[in-house]
Amino acid sequence: MPADDERWLDAEAGPVVRPYALTQGRTRHTGASFDLVATVMATRARVADPSSMAPEHMNVLQLARAPTTVADIASDVDLPLGVVRIILADLRELGLVAISTPVTPATRIDTHTLREVLNGLRGL
Amino acid sequence: MDYGAYDQAGGQPSSPPPPRAIKILLAGGFGVGKTTLVGAVSEIKPLRTEELLSEGSVRTDSTQGVEAKTTTTVAMDFGRISLRSDLVLYLFGTPGQQRFWFMWDELAIGALGAVVLADTRRLADSFPAIDYFERREIPFIVALNVFDGARRYAIEDVRTALDLEPGLPMVLCDARSRESAKEVLIALVEHVLATASQESVSGIA
Numbered sequence: 001m002p003a004d005d006e007r008w009l010d011a012e013a014g015p016v017v018r019p020y021a022l023t024q025g026r027t028r029h030t031g032a033s034f035d036l037v038a039t040v041m042a043t044r045a046r047v048a049d050p051s052s053m054a055p056e057h058m059n060v061l062q063l064a065r066a067p068t069t070v071a072d073i074a075s076d077v078d079l080p081l082g083v084v085r086i087i088l089a090d091l092r093e094l095g096l097v098a099i100s101t102p103v104t105p106a107t108r109i110d111t112h113t114l115r116e117v118l119n120g121l122r123g124l
Numbered sequence: 125m126d127y128g129a130y131d132q133a134g135g136q137p138s139s140p141p142p143p144r145a146i147k148i149l150l151a152g153g154f155g156v157g158k159t160t161l162v163g164a165v166s167e168i169k170p171l172r173t174e175e176l177l178s179e180g181s182v183r184t185d186s187t188q189g190v191e192a193k194t195t196t197t198v199a200m201d202f203g204r205i206s207l208r209s210d211l212v213l214y215l216f217g218t219p220g221q222q223r224f225w226f227m228w229d230e231l232a233i234g235a236l237g238a239v240v241l242a243d244t245r246r247l248a249d250s251f252p253a254i255d256y257f258e259r260r261e262i263p264f265i266v267a268l269n270v271f272d273g274a275r276r277y278a279i280e281d282v283r284t285a286l287d288l289e290p291g292l293p294m295v296l297c298d299a300r301s302r303e304s305a306k307e308v309l310i311a312l313v314e315h316v317l318a319t320a321s322q323e324s325v326s327g328i329a
Contacts, residue, residue, distance in 0.1 A: 078170065117211065
């Protein structure tokens with residue numbers, strides 16, 4: 001198993017260079033992991049130095065003004081999920097967004113919620 | 125005491141709580157109608173994932189000529205259905221081949237359940253997905269997409285061919301129809317509910 005930083009040093013890495021250039025080549029994000037449908041919300045913290053932020057970071061931050069999800073953001077900015085996760089983790093480290101995952105692997109969705117989903121679907 | 129001042133200093137802006145997000149997985153071979161089904165029932169949005177295949181995934185990958193270190197770009201079918209202002213359903217459609225299991229592993233966490241979309245002309249394409257959900261005990265149903273011109277089989281014959289557990293629901297559908305796609309999702313939620321109540325009954329006994 002190669003070290004994380006060696007994974008990029010082969011010809012096969014070509015197609016991912018462009019999007020991952022935004023992340024300085026990082027493929028793993030920092031901090032706790034988060035789900036595809038984890039809620040993302042901008043905090044009220046001010047960006048200390050907006051000129052130091054990449055446009056993509058500002059873009060993602062903008063989208064998180066109203067509560068949204070990781071998948072929604074990735075779709076809206078049209079960047080691969082992996083890249084968006086790293087951008088979000090960067091923003092979280094700066095205290096600019098809060099990311100919450102409502103579910104844990106062990107928990108099943110409770111029957112009350114299941115019934116609500118069922119009623120919602122029937123009402124479509 | 126001046127609570128007003130305290131609220132201003134420490135309170136959060138009053139915004140409604142974020143909606144609960146529920147995930148449903150849709151698995152099946154290429155061309156089986158996943159995109160069509162997601163599009164029939166929800167607003168479809170583009171979603172790309174560009175991941176490195178780990179060496180582990182490559183080893184189980186039957187594709188010839190895949191090097192030990194490689195990358196893959198995968199478009200997922202991604203649909204969003206607002207059931208209520210506080211409840212949103214997300215559909216994620218992923219290819220059924222084993223080489224995409226790295227995506228399923230994270231999609232499956234916390235998911236309500238899964239739909240395996242099958243096509244009688246290529247039933248074997250749905251085997252990996254069925255195996256995957258059975259092994260991980262993720263509740264799922266099989267939806268048989270009935271294509272125009274495809275030979276109609278007795279539903280029991282298809283069940284036998286897929287070697288499905290007796291209690292596992294299989295429904296016929298037309299992935300192009302909104303009503304039909306809705307019925308598939310309803311059948312899944314009903315199955316998950318039935319399984320959940322069975323578990324709670326056996327837990328008491």
